[in-house]
Amino acid sequence: MPFDNNVYIWVVIIIIAVVIVALAVVFSLYVFAVKSFHKIFDRPFPRMPYDKSPLIIKQDTLFGLGKNWFYTNRGNFMDIQMSSFDDLKLYAYYRPADQKDTDQLIILVHGWRDHPSDMGAYAQMYLKIRDAHILIPHLRAHGMSRGRHIGFGLYDSQDLMMWIALMEKRLNRKLKIIVHGRSMGAAAALMAAGSLRLSDGVKGIVADSPFDTLENQIGFVMHKKYRVRPRFMIKAIGRIAASRIGFPVKRSSVIAVASKIRIPVLMLHGTDDAFVPPEMSEEIYNRIRSPKRLVMFEGSSHVMSYNDRPAKYASEVEKFLKVCHFL
Numbered sequence: 001m002p003f004d005n006n007v008y009i010w011v012v013i014i015i016i017a018v019v020i021v022a023l024a025v026v027f028s029l030y031v032f033a034v035k036s037f038h039k040i041f042d043r044p045f046p047r048m049p050y051d052k053s054p055l056i057i058k059q060d061t062l063f064g065l066g067k068n069w070f071y072t073n074r075g076n077f078m079d080i081q082m083s084s085f086d087d088l089k090l091y092a093y094y095r096p097a098d099q100k101d102t103d104q105l106i107i108l109v110h111g112w113r114d115h116p117s118d119m120g121a122y123a124q125m126y127l128k129i130r131d132a133h134i135l136i137p138h139l140r141a142h143g144m145s146r147g148r149h150i151g152f153g154l155y156d157s158q159d160l161m162m163w164i165a166l167m168e169k170r171l172n173r174k175l176k177i178i179v180h181g182r183s184m185g186a187a188a189a190l191m192a193a194g195s196l197r198l199s200d201g202v203k204g205i206v207a208d209s210p211f212d213t214l215e216n217q218i219g220f221v222m223h224k225k226y227r228v229r230p231r232f233m234i235k236a237i238g239r240i241a242a243s244r245i246g247f248p249v250k251r252s253s254v255i256a257v258a259s260k261i262r263i264p265v266l267m268l269h270g271t272d273d274a275f276v277p278p279e280m281s282e283e284i285y286n287r288i289r290s291p292k293r294l295v296m297f298e299g300s301s302h303v304m305s306y307n308d309r310p311a312k313y314a315s316e317v318e319k320f321l322k323v324c325h326f327l
Helices: 005-041 064-070 116-129 154-171 184-193 216-228 228-245 278-287 310-323
Strands: 080-083 089-095 104-109 134-138 176-182 202-208 267-270 292-297
Touching: 005 228, 080 154, 089 116, 089 154, 104 116, 104 154, 104 184, 116 134, 116 176, 116 310, 134 154, 154 176, 154 184, 176 184, 184 202, 202 310, 216 228, 216 278, 228 310, 267 278, 278 292, 292 310
Parallel strands: 104 134, 104 176, 176 202, 202 267, 267 292
Antiparallel strands: 080 089, 089 134
């Protein structure tokens, strides 16, 4: 039976149409992945050459009140700086203790797209418990620190260890240190704790709402917000991050180092966290072998546990400081 040329033409047209549609879909997904990469990794706000108080500070939360307290007492915090392992100039707020010769230091590490002044409420909390030195680093690509791309705990953990070394040199003594991070800052603190290079002066880690791995975090947000297949987007964003900025997404992982942590850890998480699910803290907690405690705050959303139940939160922190022989 002779082949109908019209059928042949239609088959070719259909194949070409399918290929065009497939290419269009792939291109659209690639463009979406590139936009997502920039949203995730790019510096959230232009770098300010100097620090100044916002014109308006919303004070309807404990954190807003804490930020207002910070800028009201800005004169008590000096700006210090250092160069990172990859030669970025990084900044931090440093408040010396009233008792200048104390050997106790609290390091407060902010989260993704946060400003270091957002940690003011925690500084207040710790100063009510103990007169200690306070250090609040501006993570790379945040605040006054330089950098075009966010470190997602992996690079921040290395920066954190350098801040510790700088403070020990600056104060010219061996310090007793507590590191308290929230969200990405909590992940950075835990990654540092899992490093063999961590100073033995660090006596404990307080981790509020950390992600377990960056891959899981990207996948969770992508699925929740866009209903896209996480595995494809994770791979696409990972490849873009590797090719454009040399960032190894797979290595940004707390669970990869959790079993190596040798110091006490207090983990805090809200049960209604829709950004970093509380199951991530549970996953990390189950892998830690050192003394540990996990406290869930019923009904609290992402990093809002202290705002919702400040007395309980502060009590848990104070008990933990005793476990760490900090009090």
